[in-house]
Amino acid sequence: MTLSAPSSTRATARPLTDEEVARIRNDFPILETRVNGHPLNYLDSGATSQNPVSVMEAEQEFYEQRNAAVHRGAHTLAFGATETFEAARATVAAFIGARTDEVVWTSNATEAINLVAYSLSNASLGLGGEAAKRFRLGAGDEIVVTEMEHHANLIPWQQLALRTGATLRFIPVQDDGTLDLAAAGTVIGARTRLLAFTHASNVVGTINPVAELVALARTVGALVLLDACQSVPHLPVDVAALDVDFAVFSGHKMLGPTGIGVLYGKTELLAGLPPFLTGGSMITTVDMHTAEFLAPPQRFEAGTQRISQAIALAAAVDYLTETGMERIMAREAELGNRLLVGLGDIPGVRVLGPGLGVERIGLASFDLVGVHAHDVGQYLDEAGIAVRVGHHCAQPLHRRLGVTASTRASTYLYTTTDEVDQFLATLREVAPFFGVRS
Amino acid sequence: MTSTALQQLYQQIILDHAKSRHGASAGELPPLPIVPASAVPAFNELRLAESHQVNTTCGDDVTVRVGVRGAGDDAVIEEFAWRGDGCSISMASASVLHDTVRGVSVGQARAMLDTYREMLRSRGTIEPDEEILGDAAAFSGVSRYPARVKCAMLAWVAFEAAVMPVAG
Ligand SMILES: Cc1ncc(COP(=O)(O)O)c(C=O)c1O
Numbered sequence: 001m002t003l004s005a006p007s008s009t010r011a012t013a014r015p016l017t018d019e020e021v022a023r024i025r026n027d028f029p030i031l032e033t034r035v036n037g038h039p040l041n042y043l044d045s046g047a048t049s050q051n052p053v054s055v056m057e058a059e060q061e062f063y064e065q066r067n068a069a070v071h072r073g074a075h076t077l078a079f080g081a082t083e084t085f086e087a088a089r090a091t092v093a094a095f096i097g098a099r100t101d102e103v104v105w106t107s108n109a110t111e112a113i114n115l116v117a118y119s120l121s122n123a124s125l126g127l128g129g130e131a132a133k134r135f136r137l138g139a140g141d142e143i144v145v146t147e148m149e150h151h152a153n154l155i156p157w158q159q160l161a162l163r164t165g166a167t168l169r170f171i172p173v174q175d176d177g178t179l180d181l182a183a184a185g186t187v188i189g190a191r192t193r194l195l196a197f198t199h200a201s202n203v204v205g206t207i208n209p210v211a212e213l214v215a216l217a218r219t220v221g222a223l224v225l226l227d228a229c230q231s232v233p234h235l236p237v238d239v240a241a242l243d244v245d246f247a248v249f250s251g252h253k254m255l256g257p258t259g260i261g262v263l264y265g266k267t268e269l270l271a272g273l274p275p276f277l278t279g280g281s282m283i284t285t286v287d288m289h290t291a292e293f294l295a296p297p298q299r300f301e302a303g304t305q306r307i308s309q310a311i312a313l314a315a316a317v318d319y320l321t322e323t324g325m326e327r328i329m330a331r332e333a334e335l336g337n338r339l340l341v342g343l344g345d346i347p348g349v350r351v352l353g354p355g356l357g358v359e360r361i362g363l364a365s366f367d368l369v370g371v372h373a374h375d376v377g378q379y380l381d382e383a384g385i386a387v388r389v390g391h392h393c394a395q396p397l398h399r400r401l402g403v404t405a406s407t408r409a410s411t412y413l414y415t416t417t418d419e420v421d422q423f424l425a426t427l428r429e430v431a432p433f434f435g436v437r438s
Numbered sequence: 439m440t441s442t443a444l445q446q447l448y449q450q451i452i453l454d455h456a457k458s459r460h461g462a463s464a465g466e467l468p469p470l471p472i473v474p475a476s477a478v479p480a481f482n483e484l485r486l487a488e489s490h491q492v493n494t495t496c497g498d499d500v501t502v503r504v505g506v507r508g509a510g511d512d513a514v515i516e517e518f519a520w521r522g523d524g525c526s527i528s529m530a531s532a533s534v535l536h537d538t539v540r541g542v543s544v545g546q547a548r549a550m551l552d553t554y555r556e557m558l559r560s561r562g563t564i565e566p567d568e569e570i571l572g573d574a575a576a577f578s579g580v581s582r583y584p585a586r587v588k589c590a591m592l593a594w595v596a597f598e599a600a601v602m603p604v605a606g
Pocket residue numbers: 046047108109110111150152153198200201202227229230250393
């Protein structure tokens with residue numbers, strides 16, 4: 001097994017420069033906001049990112065000039081809306097190296113994961129006939145996740161296990177916050193039917209070895225679902241090259257609006273998978289007792305779709321593409337290192353996960369000994385600095401790393417080095433303020 | 439850069455209590471004695487009760503255990519123990535609560551609770567009544583931070599949930 005080749009090519013990309021970032025910031029009106037008398041220092045893009053003007057304009061333009069139901073009407077406006085909607089799908093598909101009909105719209109990544117879980121569940125009940133037989137789960141079958149998953153990529157599988165009688169197992173996390181790949185080799189076995197794991201961790205920021213994990217799944221014939229929520233926004237992702245079966249991500253974390261997410265699924269898999277939500281717009285012929293379903297992706301898109309959101313997401317993808325994902329990734333690696341070095345310099349700070357020298361996205365979570373994360377966040381907020389505090393929807397990982405809560409600073413393409421430095425300087429004041437000596 | 443707003447929120451009393459945590463048990467509280475549901479408590483027997491509360495937004499948790507003697511508003515809170523894990527506001531409020539309600543009557547405690555809750559929900563519009571609240575008045579700054587009101591209420595809610603059923 002070898003490490004995936006792209007990491008070497010990524011490292012050579014020229015990071016966005018401070019001047020370029022300054023220009024990028026002009027496209028994000030919210031970055032002008034003042035909070036508690038200070039300029040907003042937004043270090044919470046890992047939770048949700050900000051939108052450039054072009055994204056907001058795409059949504060507005062749709063409502064001003066094109067708004068109509070898609071795939072339903074025959075009038076000119078409806079036809080135009082459908083075309084724009086489908087063009088958005090093609091844009092997003094190209095961005096991740098997928099075929100257009102391999103992209104299914106959902107509300108967010110969470111819904112995308114639930115779609116797969118419920119479709120497998122439906123297959124397990126016998127729905128979908130012969131073509132869905134390969135998706136049936138039952139007692140003796142195993143679903144494998146990791147100990148570092150976001151709750152979105154854990155609870156739907158717990159529930160699927162409960163519905164089908166399958167067993168949920170997990171790949172443990174090591175003390176340094178990375179996956180225990182040796183253990184993965186034993187956890188993934190002949191009974192494994194599905195492996196679901198995150199590409200980049202929303203807590204420790206590391207990028208998991210997709211190639212190794214996919215290879216393990218392939219040897220036992222298991223399906224692979226990749227949670228790409230923290231990778232697609234921050235680094236070039238090619239789902240076909242990664243050879244995963246399913247991948248999910250949310251638009252709001254990649255400069256897009258809320259309410260839109262993506263399920264990628266390989267053509268031949270989507271073709272056999274029974275639907276999750278059913279109703280209008282996903283059928284061909286209907287009588288009082290039966291219905292025939294459309295081919296994917298429509299089969300999985302019941303009801304009136306998130307049209308303006310999909311179109312706005314395509315505008316976000318255009319923005320990212322023009323900026324260059326390699327350059328964004330290189331910039332974030334720089335900011336991530338700056339965070340790590342700076343955090344390492346502050347007495348009492350314990351960074352969760354591995355230190356320097358590990359490929360990562362531009363975020364870091366940490367524990368400030370003696371000061372609760374909520375108090376850290378409150379102090380920073382007073383200085384206009386927005387960070388995430390709490391368990392970041394990853395309670396098992398926090399428990400594994402010996403903390404109940406942490407503080408996370410996460411950067412994006414509009415984050416300046418000055419913002420990282422202001423955050424670090426302010427953080428330095430926190431322990432003294434709370435009377436904690438380290 | 440410490441702002442006065444922050445100092446208003448984190449008054450020295452709060453920072454001190456967050457560290458010293460009066461009445462806090464280091465480990466888990468010992469298990470409650472098991473009393474059969476059918477048992478009728480003897481008059482003036484000390485009755486123990488506890489409540490565990492979690493702040494779902496951050497995972498902070500507090501368990502409050504009380505020992506109450508007597509009935510109704512005249513019953514006295516003779517014992518108060520707690521354990522918890524959380525931010526300085528939630529830990530300090532549990533510590534102050536311990537000092538505030540130990541030895542007082544249920545009626546008095548109820549009045550304090552009402553005053554405290556009203557102060558916290560006021561968004562900074564109500565001056566704290568130190569007469570009634572004592573050190574708990576130090577939490578008045580929290581009322582300007584709606585996101586933190588739950589932190590300041592956590593132990594008080596646990597206390598209320600523990601006391602009310604036994605005090606009747
Ligand atoms: C790694 C990861 N997976 C899943 C999610 C869930 O995303 P959403 O809430 O947009 O469905 C998030 C975002 O919080 C995430 O960071």
